[in-house]
Amino acid sequence: MGRSPCCDERGLKKGPWTPEEDEKLLQYIQKNGHGSWRTLPRLAGLNRCGKSCRLRWTNYLRPDIKRGKFSTEEEQTILHLHSIIGNKWSAIATHLPGRTDNEIKNFWNTHLKKRLIQMGYDPMTHRPRTDFFAALPQLIALASLREQLAAAAAAAADPTAAAAASQVLQGGGADHVAIQAAKLQYLQCLLQSAGDTIASAGAGAIGVSAHDADAALSAADCSASQQGTPSGSAVPTPTSGGHPSGQMPCTFSDVPVSSDVEANQLGLLLDCGAADGFACHGNSLPPLADLSDVVNLVDGCSATASSSFCGGASSPLHWPEFFPDDPFITDFL
């Protein structure tokens, strides 16, 4: 054990590789194979450490490297595998021919991770974030809605302001008001839940517990029944910081909501009890950003109906069922 001393040697070049260095390395390996990486630089006439040569070869010069953007299928594979094994980039790379662990890692950090965060998902656990700050943008938007509703209520009390109120509601009729009222009720529940959590969290902890979320859900009179993984059918989450294999029901407050949620979307949300948490996302979430790709992913997930990304612990299906015979999977389960 112990750290390799090769990079401690002085006088070795670092930084970007020149085309000449690439050519030397390429020709040497094609002729002799890489053999010992430690001795390779000297034999190949390179003023680099073996590590640097190995990295350059595996990440760039290798002939089977695939270039270009990741396909939707590759994205799905990464998401699926990451939801199971976490940041095991080299393991994930073995299932993506032509892709290097470094490339996958970069792609994850620059694209997929951000996208999950935008959707309100914890990129490590692939489950909805339930902490207050994750929901803050939605809460702010809904608070704005509340102001609008207050204005509408004032207008109703004052007939002379009715016209102005109708403008506020932008042509909405009684149904629209009812919908807005339902949204407001939900907002109040969320705010109550968040407030309770902050009050009870004490120093450090800001997470809204599933209990709080459920409380908000029931307070909002959501008809959704609590969906959970049947006992004993835990979803494996060996990622660092991952949840234990417990259950996380599809709760209303798990789902990001923005102020422009349409009436039918709200209805879907309220009726989402029969579906798992991610189905709620896929069917009714307004885009928080460019989520078109994610929707594709969701659709793909729905087709396979087995990713914890799709259903979290709520999903009745599990990874072992998805790749039942894959030794790669069973190694990690």
Next chain:
DNA sequence: AATGAAGGCAACCGCAGAAGG
């Protein structure tokens, strides 16, 4: 057109495990 910010990616660093003496 100039400049700063953000994004993307290649490469480095350091740790840990495997292998061999």
Next chain:
DNA sequence: GCCTTCTGCGGTTGCCTTCAT
């Protein structure tokens, strides 16, 4: 069993490019 060397991996950094102002 211990030590040394080598390799592989994951996290992080820094540079370059693109975008926004």
